[in-house]
Amino acid sequence: MVRPPRPETTGWLLDAYPTTHGMHLWILTEKGDRLFFPVPFHPRFYIGTTGRVLEQTRRRLERLRFPVTLAETERLELFSGTLHPVLEVTVLSPSDFFEVVRQSSSLPEVALYNCDIPLPQLYFYESGLFPLAFCRIGTPPDGVELLDSPWNTDSPVPPIRTVSVALEEESGPARCGSLGGLVVEIDGERRLLDGEDPRELLTTLNTFLKREDPDLILTNRGDDMILPRLLALSGKLGIPLALNRFGNQEISQGKERSFFSYGKMVFRAGGVSLLGRWHLDRKNSFILGEAGLAGLFEQARVTRIPVQHLARTSTGTGITSMQMAYAISSGILVPKDKGMPEAFRSGLDLLEDDKGGMVFLPRPGFHESVVELDFASMYPSLMTTHNISPETVDCPCCPENRVPGSSHHLCTRRKGLVPAVLSPLLAKRQRYKELKKTSEDPHLRQEYEGRQGALKWLLVVSFGYLGYKNARFGKVEAHECVTALSRNKLLQAKEVAENQGYRFLHGIVDSLWLSRPDLDEAECRCLADEISRTTGLTIGIEGLYHWIIFFTSKGRPGLAVPNRYLGLFRSGEIKIRGIALRRSDTPPFIARIQKRMIDHLAQAKNLREYRSLLPGAREVLDEGMKEIGEGRIPVSELVIKKRISKEPEAYRKASFQAIVAQELTARGQAPRPGERISLVITGARDPDPASRARAYDTFSPDHSYDRQAYAHLLLQACEPLLDFSGQSLPEKKSAKGKPLDLLLRKRQRQPEPAESEKTMI
DNA sequence: TTCAACCACTT
DNA sequence: ACCCTTGGTTGAA
Numbered sequence: 059m060v061r062p063p064r065p066e067t068t069g070w071l072l073d074a075y076p077t078t079h080g081m082h083l084w085i086l087t088e089k090g091d092r093l094f095f096p097v098p099f100h101p102r103f104y105i106g107t108t109g110r111v112l113e114q115t116r117r118r119l120e121r122l123r124f125p126v127t128l129a130e131t132e133r134l135e136l137f138s139g140t141l142h143p144v145l146e147v148t149v150l151s152p153s154d155f156f157e158v159v160r161q162s163s164s165l166p167e168v169a170l171y172n173c174d175i176p177l178p179q180l181y182f183y184e185s186g187l188f189p190l191a192f193c194r195i196g197t198p199p200d201g202v203e204l205l206d207s208p209w210n211t212d213s214p215v216p217p218i219r220t221v222s223v224a225l226e227e228e229s230g231p232a233r234c235g236s237l238g239g240l241v242v243e244i245d246g247e248r249r250l251l252d253g254e255d256p257r258e259l260l261t262t263l264n265t266f267l268k269r270e271d272p273d274l275i276l277t278n279r280g281d282d283m284i285l286p287r288l289l290a291l292s293g294k295l296g297i298p299l300a301l302n303r304f305g306n307q308e309i310s311q312g313k314e315r316s317f318f319s320y321g322k323m324v325f326r327a328g329g330v331s332l333l334g335r336w337h338l339d340r341k342n343s344f345i346l347g348e349a350g351l352a353g354l355f356e357q358a359r360v361t362r363i364p365v366q367h368l369a370r371t372s373t374g375t376g377i378t379s380m381q382m383a384y385a386i387s388s389g390i391l392v393p394k395d396k397g398m399p400e401a402f403r404s405g406l407d408l409l410e411d412d413k414g415g416m417v418f419l420p421r422p423g424f425h426e427s428v429v430e431l432d433f434a435s436m437y438p439s440l441m442t443t444h445n446i447s448p449e450t451v452d453c454p455c456c457p458e459n460r461v462p463g464s465s466h467h468l469c470t471r472r473k474g475l476v477p478a479v480l481s482p483l484l485a486k487r488q489r490y491k492e493l494k495k496t497s498e499d500p501h502l503r504q505e506y507e508g509r510q511g512a513l514k515w516l517l518v519v520s521f522g523y524l525g526y527k528n529a530r531f532g533k534v535e536a537h538e539c540v541t542a543l544s545r546n547k548l549l550q551a552k553e554v555a556e557n558q559g560y561r562f563l564h565g566i567v568d569s570l571w572l573s574r575p576d577l578d579e580a581e582c583r584c585l586a587d588e589i590s591r592t593t594g595l596t597i598g599i600e601g602l603y604h605w606i607i608f609f610t611s612k613g614r615p616g617l618a619v620p621n622r623y624l625g626l627f628r629s630g631e632i633k634i635r636g637i638a639l640r641r642s643d644t645p646p647f648i649a650r651i652q653k654r655m656i657d658h659l660a661q662a663k664n665l666r667e668y669r670s671l672l673p674g675a676r677e678v679l680d681e682g683m684k685e686i687g688e689g690r691i692p693v694s695e696l697v698i699k700k701r702i703s704k705e706p707e708a709y710r711k712a713s714f715q716a717i718v719a720q721e722l723t724a725r726g727q728a729p730r731p732g733e734r735i736s737l738v739i740t741g742a743r744d745p746d747p748a749s750r751a752r753a754y755d756t757f758s759p760d761h762s763y764d765r766q767a768y769a770h771l772l773l774q775a776c777e778p779l780l781d782f783s784g785q786s787l788p789e790k791k792s793a794k795g796k797p798l799d800l801l802l803r804k805r806q807r808q809p810e811p812a813e814s815e816k817t818m819i
Numbered sequence: 820t821t822c823a824a825c826c827a828c829t830t
Numbered sequence: 831a832c833c834c835t836t837g838g839t840t841g842a843a
Contacts, residue, residue, distance in 0.1 A: 417835085518830075611836075611837090612837065612838090613836070613837070619835080619836065620835075620836095621829065621835075621836080622836085635829085635830095636828095636829070636836090640828095640829080641827095641829080642828075643827070643828070700826095700827070701827070701828085703826070703827070704826095709825090709826090710824085710825070711824080711825055711826075711839080711840050712840070713825080713826065713840070714839090715826080715827080716826090747840095774837095774838090
């Protein structure tokens with residue numbers, strides 16, 4: 059353990075770990091020293107009780123064998139906004155904290171607050187510090203003075219030393235057999251650590267880590283393959299593995315989890331977290347994959363969640379952490395997490411709500427001279443500008459401040475917790491976007507892109523969490539206010555546009571597509587400004603299109619579907635949504651053919667040219683069909699990746715995923731719900747389900763792929779590009795006299811009967 | 820054949 | 831706890 063040197067020095071707070079006496083801080087100084095030193099920390103939680111029960115509670119807590127300090131005080135209750143008397147329990151040793159909480163929760167008639175927050179986060183909330191904060195250390199001795207703010211956009215970036223570690227062979231059968239060799243890389247230099255002799259591998263790795271002393275070990279599949287295997291080897295051979303920089307605690311693997319997030323099951327391998335050093339697995343982190351290290355660090359700063367934990371958690375946890383930080387600094391009691399399992403709304407429900415805005419049916423087919431306008435961060439902006447928060451909706455004081463299109467009203471007197479958390483996020487993201495635009499340095503632009511992307515995800519999920527029943531700070535009614543207002547704004551936008559002579563083609567939640575002959579950018583800018591003025595929300599130009607195609611529904615020919623389109627911007631960029639190419643379960647071969655067809659067709663600047671390019675596109679498709687038919691395509695190009703949504707045995711239908719999931723199970727490699735499996739179709743029509751498809755891993759040269767099935771998939775994916783028929787079919791379906799092509803599907807819950815109020819309290 | 824049930828994907 | 835964006839498949843009727 060290293061004490062901070064004096065005189066004072068400056069550096070970055072990289073992590074904080076609870077110990078028996080307080081916290082240990084890991085600091086990287088500007089001079090490049092790595093320091094570990096202890097700071098005092100005594101976590102507190104609160105018990106809401108009064109009178110006789112209070113006395114009993116006190117006596118019970120005093121009898122516990124853990125040193126605690128009790129104090130009667132008051133804290134704000136979020137929903138009422140009033141002070142409640144509470145018993146503050148300060149636990150001397152962080153290591154006792156959760157045990158004291160556990161024993162307290164068995165006390166009769168008590169409610170616990172601030173009691174289930176991970177200790178590093180609690181420490182960050184209470185100290186005002188945050189991961190990656192730039193600090194001065196040693197003033198006062200052992201003290202840390204913050205020289206930074208989570209809202210700075212120009213904080214110095216710590217010079218982290220990174221080692222990359224990957225398996226020599228990326229593919230191959232999962233989680234069985236030996237480890238194989240490892241490829242390690244630092245400062246662009248690659249080295250292969252041979253896997254033949256495990257003993258030597260371990261000692262070489264130890265020497266390597268000792269010499270390079272990295273702050274970050276960045277792996278591909280470190281959580282589920284590399285580290286568990288190394289640890290197992292280390293145990294078997296009795297050679298300790300020097301992964302931690304600090305302490306000699308045993309390295310343990312976290313629990314693997316499957317959970318719903320945004321409409322789908324996701325699987326997270328149990329994480330392997332280190333002390334005094336980070337281990338991050340690129341393949342086991344949503345935000346790392348989405349926004350890179352820059353994005354991960356950005357989120358760690360604003361959410362105050364330690365980097366390794368943040369990398370492996372869902373974005374919702376991040377927004378919740380920000381809300382808790384705000385609550386604690388405002389003296390608001392943090393309710394216990396309701397613990398989702400039972401009443402967890404299915405992913406589909408959650409997703410529905412996220413789309414709960416207004417969706418039009420597009421005018422199907424090919425359109426020329428089109429502009430797309432998008433509201434900037436529509437939902438979070440609505441939440442802040444209208445003060446939408448669980449405690450501000452339907453408040454007792456402001457019944458006159460009604461939300462149009464809903465039965466709710468919003469408080470005008472008390473600033474809501476949710477808006478308070480979101481407004482600095484919105485502002486910071488805006489600044490990053492501007493910095494990105496004005497920056498010359500491509501490296502810096504990428505950095506800003508990662509950071510704004512990380513903030514975008516926090517903003518996106520903030521809306522979902524607002525309506526999620528089990529969120530600590532969620533309430534459906536607040537959610538309904540947001541969707542009601544968003545519908546209202548989209549309609550206003552449509553009206554303004556139509557008044558200015560634009561033809562409304564399509565609208566989804568926060569975007570609208572308009573056409574007018576001979577569009578020019580300046581006019582569109584005026585329109586956007588006018589819509590911004592009318593709605594009070596910023597709307598921007600996503601782009602001007604030469605043309606856009608809204609594909610028709612296969613189920614209901616003549617009608618288009620909202621989320622499948624292909625457009626060519628005047629900038630030359632192609633925008634593709636919803637079609638095979640964008641889907642993660644499309645085999646690479648099919649995606650490539652489709653891409654080639656699109657690239658060919660995108661030479662067209664208008665419908666006439668598009669038509670003239672059709673034969674060429676058809677040729678690409680025919681070529682692909684021929685290749686499939688001749689069986690010339692490498693299987694790796696035909697792999698279909700599917701995410702397993704349930705336990706393999708739970709499937710009731712012999713779908714390809716089910717067949718292969720069960721095949722893997724039989725081989726002792728049972729996939730977990732949320733995990734993705736790779737499969738190849740071998741005989742879609744085979745009477746024996748087991749022969750219809752097989753895992754890519756077990757596909758050997760004696761197997762062959764099902765040519766017919768793949769030909770079918772290819773046609774299905776690519777034919778719509780050649781015939782999007784919206785044009786050729788006159789809009790005859792509107793025979794009843796109604797313009798059916800703009801059928802509006804507003805999904806709105808039935809208004810709740812008033813009786814639901816009595817179940818509150 | 821048809822059709823209900825099932826299943827995955829989408830930002 | 832359930833009435834659902836679409837597109838697709840499975841397997842029974």
